Structure formats: structure tokens, C-alpha cells
Amino acid sequence: NLTDKLDKAFHILKGHGKITDVNVADTLKEVRRALLDADVNFKIAKEFTNKVKEKAIGENVLTNLQPGQLMVKIVKDELTELMGGDVAGVNLSGNPSVILMSGLQGSGKTTFSGKLANFLKTKKNKNPLLVACDVYRPAAINQLHVVGEQIGVEVYSEPENKNPVEIAQNAIKHAKANGFNVVIVDTAGRLAVDEEMMNEIANVHKAIQPQETLFVVDAMTGQDAVNTAKAFNDRLNFDGVVLTKLDGDTRGGAAISIKSVVNKPIKFIGTGEKMEAIDVFYPSRMADRILGMGDVVSLVERAQEQYNEEEARKLQKKIAKNEFGFDDFLTQIQQIKKMGNMKDLVGMIPGANKALKDVEIEDDAFKHIEAIIHSMTPEERSKPAIIDGKRKTRIAKGSGTKVEQVNQLMKQFDQMSKMMKMMQGGAGKNLMRMMGGGM
Numbered sequence: 001n002l003t004d005k006l007d008k009a010f011h012i013l014k015g016h017g018k019i020t021d022v023n024v025a026d027t028l029k030e031v032r033r034a035l036l037d038a039d040v041n042f043k044i045a046k047e048f049t050n051k052v053k054e055k056a057i058g059e060n061v062l063t064n065l066q067p068g069q070l071m072v073k074i075v076k077d078e079l080t081e082l083m084g085g086d087v088a089g090v091n092l093s094g095n096p097s098v099i100l101m102s103g104l105q106g107s108g109k110t111t112f113s114g115k116l117a118n119f120l121k122t123k124k125n126k127n128p129l130l131v132a133c134d135v136y137r138p139a140a141i142n143q144l145h146v147v148g149e150q151i152g153v154e155v156y157s158e159p160e161n162k163n164p165v166e167i168a169q170n171a172i173k174h175a176k177a178n179g180f181n182v183v184i185v186d187t188a189g190r191l192a193v194d195e196e197m198m199n200e201i202a203n204v205h206k207a208i209q210p211q212e213t214l215f216v217v218d219a220m221t222g223q224d225a226v227n228t229a230k231a232f233n234d235r236l237n238f239d240g241v242v243l244t245k246l247d248g249d250t251r252g253g254a255a256i257s258i259k260s261v262v263n264k265p266i267k268f269i270g271t272g273e274k275m276e277a278i279d280v281f282y283p284s285r286m287a288d289r290i291l292g293m294g295d296v297v298s299l300v301e302r303a304q305e306q307y308n309e310e311e312a313r314k315l316q317k318k319i320a321k322n323e324f325g326f327d328d329f330l331t332q333i334q335q336i337k338k339m340g341n342m343k344d345l346v347g348m349i350p351g352a353n354k355a356l357k358d359v360e361i362e363d364d365a366f367k368h369i370e371a372i373i374h375s376m377t378p379e380e381r382s383k384p385a386i387i388d389g390k391r392k393t394r395i396a397k398g399s400g401t402k403v404e405q406v407n408q409l410m411k412q413f414d415q416m417s418k419m420m421k422m423m424q425g426g427a428g429k430n431l432m433r434m435m436g437g438g439m
Ligand code: GDP
Pocket: 103, 104, 105, 106, 107, 108, 109, 110, 111, 112, 189, 244, 245, 246, 247, 269, 270, 271, 272, 273, 277
């Protein structure tokens, strides 16, 4: 799947300290392939990777981030942007507000009409009316009635009338007369785009002038979804897209392509057959979904917030010169605390649990540690070696702890200093930087 592919793509960057032309090109080739596999249109995938490339090259890779992680972040931000950036709502300004559904047969129009009616009724305090304009199959009218009963919403239909324009117009009159403030018009679809269907929906559209025309598309149809979207948009100039069947592990690559090709926002997603399976579309969440890397991205963001190049360099020098002391230790602890729960953070770093198996990680342990360090003299903090038994007793008393706790901290400090020295090069570098909260 796309996540595995991107993992592989970013793996290429691991071990490189800096993003250069060469490794970006390799990685982007993989990203592009991954996007294509997720049904993103070829041209769009190419444009997308070009944009990411521009951003990545020349960008200073913050020294506390692996280039791969920075790439994830750039890719995620770009993906979010590509899918519209912000959340787009539906226009409910009319009285009644008329919402027209369009799309192929089986895309989920009838189901979504019900979901939207239910959503507007329960979440937006609206009084919606559903309208059955799929006049070709009696079963289609029944289906909408079943949906309406399920959610307690009235369904307007004229089983003998074969003219969808008339039915829609009559339904709006009915709504005005009976206090419905939203009218949702469900229409017929064909299995493929054809002139007759397009003419019919275009006629309905022209006659009722809806505030909102939604194009409903099955996310699983991939590439075809884009062509269908284009055909409908050319005729209807619709206002928004509904992506259905995004349940399970459908990756939603279609979301990217459709938005790029028709330049209309995706407004809702359908995530199941039940009436509750509707969600407002959040571009950033969809980017997370497509990347499947929410944790990594938020970790990178938090690390970036805490990043302080100047301090990091100073600290690195101290470690190299064996001058790392308790004051630095305290600063590091405070940095780590700012970043959030220690166990969570460690869990997000691949391989970190193993590397830290001898170091105790307890969030409330920091409390004692800080108290103990505060009870040390400046000399003791900068030269921990001078702390003998007598000093330990004094420190324990001053900090309200036991000598064993002071001993334990001394041991932890020792381990941490060793680990930091060890990690100055090689694979553990990044981890140390994380621990340092900004090296
Ligand atoms: P229409 O022909 O466009 O009106 O499509 P329908 O609303 O009749 O839906 C076609 C099929 O897709 C039905 O079996 C629905 O239950 C199913 N369906 C619709 N939306 C979703 C969804 O979001 N997830 C899943 N899993 N199935 C859906």
C-alpha cells in the first residue's frame, strides 16, 4: 500500500545528513510511484513531486530531524494543500436550501442523501425533505423511502410521474408550503457517463437552481473517478465532491486527483453503509490517512518547536569535552518535559525503546530529579565527580529525598552521559538529539 511505499521511499533518505539533489530525486521517484499506485493521476503525481522537490532542496535539514522525517512533513503539508487546505461547508443560505445530488449509478447518492439529511437534522438543527427523482426504477424510490423512515425524514415522491424536473419543482413547492428548510434531491445515475443522463441532470439543475450541487463518487473507482468528475463538472459546474466508500483501507488517492482536476472542494466522505457513516472532509486528516504516518508527523512538528540550534551546538561541544553537567541535564529534562509524555515520545522513535532499556523513564520521576539537582551547589552541578557520600547526604536532606534516590540519579546521569557520548555519531544520533530536546 501507499504507506509501505512511502516508508520505502523515505528509507532511501535515512542515513543522509542533508537533503541533496541526488537523494531527493531517488525518494521522489518512489513517492511518485506510491501516489500512482494509490490511483493519483499521473500528471498530478508529477506536479506534486516537483513541488515537493522545490521545497526539499535547499531546505536546511534541521539537525535534530532525519531528512526522511522532514520529507514526510513536506509531503504531508503539500498533500493537505493539494486537497484544499481548509474545510469547506455546504451552502445552506436558501429558503429552502436546495441540494442536488449527481453521480453515477452505485456511487452512493441515495445512501448519501439519507446521511446528509440525517446529519443536517441532528447536527445542524435543520428540517430536511428528501426527494426521489430517480424515476427509472421503482426500487430506487422505495430505497429512498426506506432510508427516510430509518432517519425519520419525510420523502417526497411521485411514483406515476416520469419527469424528474417536474418532481423536483413540485417537491420545492411542497417544502415551502410545509416548512422544510432543506431539500435534498436524489437523482438517477447510469453505470457510465452518457448524454441522456447528463441532459437530464442538467435540466433538473437548470430548473431548480440549487444552492449546492454535490458530485458523489465512489473512492474505490480510482482513475475512473477523475474522468467522471470532469464530465459532470463540465456540465453542472458542481460545488463540491462527496467521496464515498472510504471505509476499510481505501486510501483515497482519488481525493487528490479529483480536487486537482476539477478544482472543487471535497466536502464530505462516506465511511460505511450506515446512516451515521458520514464525515466532514478534513484535508489534513486525509493527508494523514494517505500517508498513514500521523505519529511521525506530529513528532517531527513537536521536535521542530523545541529546536534551538544555538543551544544544541553548545551542548554537543560540552559532551565532546566531557563537560556535560547536572545543569545541562536539568535543561534537557525541562526540554523533554515540554515535548510531552516521555513514554509516548520514546514510543514514536523507531528503535528507541531498545536503546533506552537501561534508562528508567518515568514522568513523575522528573519531580525528584529536579529537586535533587536544585539542592546541589553550582560546583557540584558542573563537576559531578566531587559528589561524595557526605555531599549526597546533604543533597538528599535538602531535596527531601533519600540518599538512594540521589545515588540512582547519579547512576542515571552517568548512563546518560555515556550514552550521549556513544551516540555522537551513527544511528543513535537522532535519538540523542531527541533526548537533548534540540541538538
Ligand atoms: P446510488 O446508485 O448512487 O444511489 O448508490 P446507493 O446509495 O444505492 O449505493 C450503492 C451501494 O453502495 C449500496 O449498497 C450502498 O449501501 C453502498 N454504499 C454507499 N455509500 C457507502 C459507503 O460510504 N461505504 C460503503 N461501504 N458502502 C456504501
